[in-house]
Amino acid sequence: MSATAEKAAKPKVTIIEAIAKAYHDAFADDPKVITLGEDLADPEGGGIAKITKGLSTSFGDDRVRSTPISEQAIMGAAIGASLAGYKPVAEIMLMNFTTVAMDMIVNHAAKLRFMSGGQTSVPIVIRTMTGLGFGSGGQHCDYLEAWFAHTPGIKVCAASTPEDAYGLLRAAIEDPDPVIFIENLPTYRVPMAFELPASDHRVPLGKAAVQREGSDVTVVSYARMAVQARAAAEQATAEGISVEVVDLRTIAPWDRETVLASARKTGRVIVVHEAVKEHGAGAEIAAVINEELFGGLKKPVKRLGGAFSAVPYSRPLENAYAPDADRILAAIKDIVS
Amino acid sequence: MADKQLVADSAVLLEVYKRAALLKANDERARKVILSGQIAMVYYSYRGQEIIPSVMGEVLRDDDTICTIYRGIHDMLGKGFPLRELWAELAGRTTGSCKGKGGPMHLTYPAKGVMVTTGIVGSSAPIANGLAWAAQLDGSDRVSICTFGDGASNIGAVHEAMNLAAVWKLPTIFVCQNNLFAEHTKFEKMTGGQNIAARADGYGIPGVRVDGNDPEAMYSAFAEAVARARAGEGPTLLECMTFRFFGHNFGDDDSYIPKEQKAAAMEADPVPRLRARLIADGVATEAELAAVEAEIEARIDDAVEHALASPWPEPDDLRFDVFAKEIAA
Numbered sequence: 017m018s019a020t021a022e023k024a025a026k027p028k029v030t031i032i033e034a035i036a037k038a039y040h041d042a043f044a045d046d047p048k049v050i051t052l053g054e055d056l057a058d059p060e061g062g063g064i065a066k067i068t069k070g071l072s073t074s075f076g077d078d079r080v081r082s083t084p085i086s087e088q089a090i091m092g093a094a095i096g097a098s099l100a101g102y103k104p105v106a107e108i109m110l111m112n113f114t115t116v117a118m119d120m121i122v123n124h125a126a127k128l129r130f131m132s133g134g135q136t137s138v139p140i141v142i143r144t145m146t147g148l149g150f151g152s153g154g155q156h157c158d159y160l161e162a163w164f165a166h167t168p169g170i171k172v173c174a175a176s177t178p179e180d181a182y183g184l185l186r187a188a189i190e191d192p193d194p195v196i197f198i199e200n201l202p203t204y205r206v207p208m209a210f211e212l213p214a215s216d217h218r219v220p221l222g223k224a225a226v227q228r229e230g231s232d233v234t235v236v237s238y239a240r241m242a243v244q245a246r247a248a249a250e251q252a253t254a255e256g257i258s259v260e261v262v263d264l265r266t267i268a269p270w271d272r273e274t275v276l277a278s279a280r281k282t283g284r285v286i287v288v289h290e291a292v293k294e295h296g297a298g299a300e301i302a303a304v305i306n307e308e309l310f311g312g313l314k315k316p317v318k319r320l321g322g323a324f325s326a327v328p329y330s331r332p333l334e335n336a337y338a339p340d341a342d343r344i345l346a347a348i349k350d351i352v353s
Numbered sequence: 354m355a356d357k358q359l360v361a362d363s364a365v366l367l368e369v370y371k372r373a374a375l376l377k378a379n380d381e382r383a384r385k386v387i388l389s390g391q392i393a394m395v396y397y398s399y400r401g402q403e404i405i406p407s408v409m410g411e412v413l414r415d416d417d418t419i420c421t422i423y424r425g426i427h428d429m430l431g432k433g434f435p436l437r438e439l440w441a442e443l444a445g446r447t448t449g450s451c452k453g454k455g456g457p458m459h460l461t462y463p464a465k466g467v468m469v470t471t472g473i474v475g476s477s478a479p480i481a482n483g484l485a486w487a488a489q490l491d492g493s494d495r496v497s498i499c500t501f502g503d504g505a506s507n508i509g510a511v512h513e514a515m516n517l518a519a520v521w522k523l524p525t526i527f528v529c530q531n532n533l534f535a536e537h538t539k540f541e542k543m544t545g546g547q548n549i550a551a552r553a554d555g556y557g558i559p560g561v562r563v564d565g566n567d568p569e570a571m572y573s574a575f576a577e578a579v580a581r582a583r584a585g586e587g588p589t590l591l592e593c594m595t596f597r598f599f600g601h602n603f604g605d606d607d608s609y610i611p612k613e614q615k616a617a618a619m620e621a622d623p624v625p626r627l628r629a630r631l632i633a634d635g636v637a638t639e640a641e642l643a644a645v646e647a648e649i650e651a652r653i654d655d656a657v658e659h660a661l662a663s664p665w666p667e668p669d670d671l672r673f674d675v676f677a678k679e680i681a682a
Binding site: 092093095096130133135168169171193 | 418453455459461471476478479486488489491514675676677
């Protein structure tokens with residue numbers, strides 16, 4: 017196969033390209049959009065994932081700022097600028113590093129609108145990367161979305177396709193409330209068969225996507241686990257089981273209507289996330305399905321999630337830690353049996 | 354240097370006194386109202402620290418912003434926070450500036466630049482930098498003030514913020530009100546180096562220790578910091594020495610404050626001291642100042658009455674202001 021033919025046969029776009037385009041388009045459309053974080057500006061290389069490469073050159077050092085390694089200062093600066101009418105996108109490089117800025121995020125970003133009686137608001141986006149698969153151990157790849165979903169005043173979203181990554185980030189930047197935008201590192205550079213969206217593409221926050229329709233079982237997921245769920249659904253279909261895949265896209269506030277409609281249809285639900293299963297987002301989803309549809313389900317809601325341990329280093333342990341397509345498929349077979 | 358005067362003349366001192374008299378009277382009323390049972394609230398008295406925000410109020414403009422802390426009602430009143438909205442918020446009523454949702458530790462009034470009041474020690478500093486960044490982006494010469502206590506000088510957020518302000522050359526002014534006690538602990542016992550202003554050297558920014566109870570010294574130091582910030586010359590750390598007459602929170606056992614130290618500080622109460630001086634220097638007469646004070650009492654009477662006559666919020670109000678759009682019932 018020629019190089020050109022090979023290229024044409026390949027899927028078209030990566031999530032990282034979509035995020036970079038969303039960033040660039042948002043900066044071009046609205047002069048109030050600004051960004052800050054460690055290494056973000058061009059002299060520092062445009063960020064560790066190069067997502068902001070070119071941004072400071074195109075839009076200036078005032079709007080695109082590299083920072084010291086000071087997560088509290090980063091979050092505070094984003095919050096303060098947003099109070100004055102700007103729309104800052106703050107990159108907290110890895111999700112585990114949000115822990116050092118939790119006071120700023122939870123006590124301030126989330127609560128200032130309420131505590132001020134609506135006089136002020138904090139329309140910031142916190143972009144942060146995470147996800148296991150690189151053997152980075154216990155402090156570099158946690159999924160901590162449940163902490164933020166448990167905090168009134170913050171929205172939490174995560175994309176599993178390039179189109180959704182673009183549309184969600186644009187919507188998050190335009191949203192009047194603080195949004196945590198979680199990016200999955202292992203699927204960042206995986207080319208996927210999607211178009212790079214046009215600049216008017218938006219994915220409304222709080223709206224799930226039914227990525228595959230089915231009638232026997234519903235798999236509710238997000239981020240990398242949605243990619244795994246799609247693969248498992250493909251395999252299940254080949255084995256005669258009809259699987260509906262719902263990608264939440266926004267974890268808080270989540271789309272109850274879409275999830276409940278699917279659960280009503282199939283009567284069997286599996287919720288999957290990479291985060292620790294205990295007290296995870298899946299528990300809330302399972303509880304609401306139980307409250308709303310008790311008696312109408314064919315099986316109890318099943319939850320798959322990360323093990324109750326720190327993310328381990330050693331490859332066999334890391335492989336054992338989180339669900340994957342095989343384990344989702346096994347759960348699908350179990351719930352329809 | 355900018356055109357704002359750096360020396361407090363007698364006219365300025367008279368205005369500083371008027372503000373300080375309001376702050377003092379408001380604190381006295383707050384304690385009285387709590388003791389009488391009219392309003393139940395968590396209250397952190399600032400009595401003794403009035404000169405600092407009274408001077409700041411004279412130097413600052415409405416569009417300059419301030420991020421203050423739970424012991425910050427003096428800062429807010431100095432900045433022009435209106436009394437009715439203040440007292441209604443203290444009373445938890447819908448007519449409060451925050452509709453009763455914030456309370457004494459989260460008072461907010463953007464029209465006068467009171468952007469954030471935090472109950473978390475040290476958290477005013479990182480946010481003040483963002484407001485300063487916005488001023489830079491706007492091309493405005495407005496400045497961003499953050500106030501905090503000596504206790505907060507030992508929390509990481511303040512250091513992260515001072516470093517960022519230094520490297521970004523932000524118009525942030527870090528106003529540490531050193532009242533010699535961090536909650537119940539003496540300043541000298543828990544603060545290495547015993548000189549907060551000196552820590553500015555570590556960030557390459559000016560650090561000035563000033564007698565915050567001396568209106569002229571405070572005025573010169575603060576006006577210079579503001580002039581620097583307005584001129585784009587970056588942040589300043591001011592350590593304003595003062596003293597808190599009462600315990601950490603109103604009603605606590607303040608026996609950790611040595612009796613002699615407290616008595617000496619109250620003897621040197623900066624508010625009546627300034628009052629006596631204005632009269633001695635012929636800037637104002639006893640009768641004129643008494644009239645100012647009577648008017649202040651009347652304004653506070655009105656604000657408290659207004660607050661207590663105002664409606665309480667409804668439980669349904671919980672659905673609003675969590676997000677821009679209300680949460681479904």
